[in-house]
Amino acid sequence: MSWFESFVLGLVQGLTEFLPISSSAHLRLTAAFAGWHDPGAAFTAISQIGTEAAVLIYFRKDIARILSAWFRSLTDKQMRGDHDAQMGWLVIVGSIPIGVLGITLKDQIEGPFRDLRLIATTLIVMGIVLGIADRLAARDEVGGKHRAVKERKTLKDLGIRDGLIFGFCQAMALIPGVSRSGATISGGLLMGYTRESAARYSFLLAIPAVLASGAYELKDVGEGHVSWGPTIFATLVAFFVGYAVIAWFMKFITTKSFMPFVIYRVALGILLFILISTGVLSPHAGDSAG
Numbered sequence: 554m555s556w557f558e559s560f561v562l563g564l565v566q567g568l569t570e571f572l573p574i575s576s577s578a579h580l581r582l583t584a585a586f587a588g589w590h591d592p593g594a595a596f597t598a599i600s601q602i603g604t605e606a607a608v609l610i611y612f613r614k615d616i617a618r619i620l621s622a623w624f625r626s627l628t629d630k631q632m633r634g635d636h637d638a639q640m641g642w643l644v645i646v647g648s649i650p651i652g653v654l655g656i657t658l659k660d661q662i663e664g665p666f667r668d669l670r671l672i673a674t675t676l677i678v679m680g681i682v683l684g685i686a687d688r689l690a691a692r693d694e695v696g697g698k699h700r701a702v703k704e705r706k707t708l709k710d711l712g713i714r715d716g717l718i719f720g721f722c723q724a725m726a727l728i729p730g731v732s733r734s735g736a737t738i739s740g741g742l743l744m745g746y747t748r749e750s751a752a753r754y755s756f757l758l759a760i761p762a763v764l765a766s767g768a769y770e771l772k773d774v775g776e777g778h779v780s781w782g783p784t785i786f787a788t789l790v791a792f793f794v795g796y797a798v799i800a801w802f803m804k805f806i807t808t809k810s811f812m813p814f815v816i817y818r819v820a821l822g823i824l825l826f827i828l829i830s831t832g833v834l835s836p837h838a839g840d841s842a843g
Contacts (some may be wrong), residue, residue, distance in 0.1 A: 554596075554783045558589055563600060563787030567794025570604040571756070571802050573683055573735030573814050574821075578672045581729055582825075585669060585838035594663045595770040599784055602767040603791030604799075608756050611799050615757070619644070636709060640757070646713055647720035647754075648761045654724045655766060666728050669836040673825035675730030680818030683735055686742035687811040693745075705747045708754055715744055723758055730822075733759055735814070748806045756799070 565583050569576040577597050584591050609616060623641025626632035633639075655662070665671070693703035722740030726733035734755050741751025828834040 554590070554592065554780065556783055556786065558584075558587075558592075559783030559787040560790055561587075562592055562596070563603070563790030564794055566597075566600045566787065566791040567604055567607075568798060570601060570791070570795055571734055571799045573732045573738060573811060574818055575672075575676065575679075575726070575730050575732035575735065576601070576604075577726075577729040578676060578732075581667055581669070581672060582821075585834060591667060591838075594667070596784055596787070598763075598766040598770040600787045600791050601763045603788035604795035605760060605763040605767075606792050607796035607799055608760060611796065611803075612753075612756065615753075616760075619757075640708065640711075643711055643713070643716040643754075644757055644761065647716040647723065647758045650717065650720040651724040651727065651762045652765070655727060655762075658727060662727055669825055669834065669838065670829060671728065672730035673822040673829070675728055676818045676822035676825070679725075679731050679735055679739070680815045680822065683739045683811055683818070684815035686739040687815065690742045690748060691810060705750075706745045707747060707750045710746075711750075711754065715746075718744060719754060719758060723755070723762065735818075738811075749803070752803065752806050 562580055562583060565579050566576050569579045580592055580597050580600075583589075619637045619640050622632060622635050622637035626635065626638035626641070658666075690705070693705055696702040719737055719740055722736040723733055725731045725736045734752070737755035737758060738748070738751045741754065742748065746754075825834070829836050
């Protein structure tokens with residue numbers, strides 16, 4: 554991997570990680586369209602550490618408060634009813650599905666799941682799901698001629714059942730094209746949570762999963778065409794770009810619809826199918842990199 558490739562892929566990772574359009578799919582597609590080797594699951598997982606570092610800084614006050622309350626709740630029974638302490642446990646509970654499935658499906662993640670036909674399918678299907686969830690949320694927020702505005706749930710309403718559902722939604726993002734934020738936010742909206750609450754828990758929930766995945770994949774750096782220098786460089790680029798994107802996205806979702814992302818996902822998925830069916834693009838483009 555050249556330094557230019559690592560810069561472009563780091564830029565793509567930073568731009569797409571927090572948007573509901575799938576960063577792993579866009580890394581795979583960028584390489585395929587450019588005629589580069591597939592950067593692979595290891596590069597993707599490690600570069601995500603950069604964007605996750607942006608989450609740690611952006612939500613630093615929330616994270617510090619949650620960690621402090623959670624640690625105190627281990628010895629202080631009175632703290633166990635504290636919302637922040639409970640959030641610490643709920644992040645742990647919500648991380649279980651992706652941890653179990655990530656280990657179980659490791660070979661599929663690194664192989665069959667990177668087929669461009671599967672990515673095109675997940676882009677379209679999850680785009681439609683996001684669109685439905687967005688419309689339901691808008692209906693509750695705005696109401697209508699014969700409907701009153703419906704109050705949606707916040708993180709104070711989050712319990713173990715919903716935390717696990719969020720977790721299974723996040724685990725779907727093991728398939729490129731699904732989108733970690735897209736799946737968890739869609740799940741949250743369908744369960745009746747506000748956009749801001751669904752997004753906030755989505756980003757907090759991703760912290761242990763991404764950091765653990767990135768650390769696990771460190772052993773594979775240096776194998777094949779991906780080396781340490783470009784990987785670290787891409788991770789740094791992803792951090793700086795990702796921080797700017799997350800700040801913008803958190804403001805965007807409080808007042809705007811997700812429909813632009815829905816249209817983009819469906820259009821990109823259809824374009825992929827057209828390119829593959831006409832032979833312009835191979836469904837396994839660049840996968841010789843392994």
